Every structure is written in structure tokens, then in C-alpha cells.
Amino acid sequence: xxxxxxxxxxxxxxxxxxxxxxxxxxxxxxxxxxxxxxxxxxxxxxxxxxxxxxxxxxxxxxxxxxxxxxxxxxxxxxxxxxxxxxxxxxxxxxxxxxxxxxxxxxxxxx
Numbered sequence: 561x562x563x564x565x566x567x568x569x570x571x572x573x574x575x576x577x578x579x580x581x582x583x584x585x586x587x588x589x590x591x592x593x594x595x596x597x598x599x600x601x602x603x604x605x606x607x608x609x610x611x612x613x614x615x616x617x618x619x620x621x622x623x624x625x626x627x628x629x630x631x632x633x634x635x636x637x638x639x640x641x642x643x644x645x646x647x648x649x650x651x652x653x654x655x656x657x658x659x660x661x662x663x664x665x666x667x668x669x670x
Contacts (some may be wrong), residue, residue: 565574578589611619 565571568574578586581589
């Protein structure tokens with residue numbers, strides 16, 4: 561999620577949010593990002609013409625498996641995001657209702 565946040569089009573917003581956090585938390589986030597990026601192995605360019613058909617088929621299958629895994633992970637994260645957003649909205653609705661109730665009670669006592 562950190563990688564996505566800092567690589568998306570709105571990354572400035574996330575950077576600004578992190579900069580508002582306490583310094584120790586900022587350092588921890590930066591360590592996590594460095595840890596994540598240090599384990600990323602970028603695929604190297606392979607000329608398909610240089611591969612035998614069996615090698616190419618194997619690499620293609622491997623690529624499809626990787627893509628399928630990423631799609632599944634994306635879908636799971638999307639569902640988690642939706643659930644979290646719903647929980648947040650429910651929490652805010654309760655907070656607003658409580659505030660409205662408290663204001664109404666306070667004004668009724670006047």
C-alpha cells in the first residue's frame with residue numbers, strides 16, 4: 561500500500577500527510593519503503609527472438625501467473641478499501657448524530 565501511495569499520481573498528497581506525522585513515525589515509514597523497494601527485482605529485458613519456443617511458453621505462463629496474482633491482490637485490496645471506507649462512514653455518521661444530539665440537548669436547556 562505504501563508503494564502504491566507513493567507511486568500514484570496524487571503522491572504529493574501522501575508525502576505531505578507523512579510530513580505532518582511525528583519524526584519517528586516518518587523515519588519508520590521511510591524504512592519500510594526502503595525495505596520494500598530493496599527487495600523488488602525488476603524483470604530484465606528478454607528478446608523473444610532469442611528464446612526457444614518452449615522457453616518462451618514457460619516465460620509467458622510465468623508472466624500470466626504473476627499478472628493473475630497481481631489482479632487477485634488488487635481485488636482483495638480494493639475490497640478491503642471499500643470495507644474500510646464504509647466503516648469510516650458509519651463511524652462518522654455516529655459521531656455526527658452524537659454531536660447533533662448533544663447540541664440539541666444543550667440548546668433545549670437554555
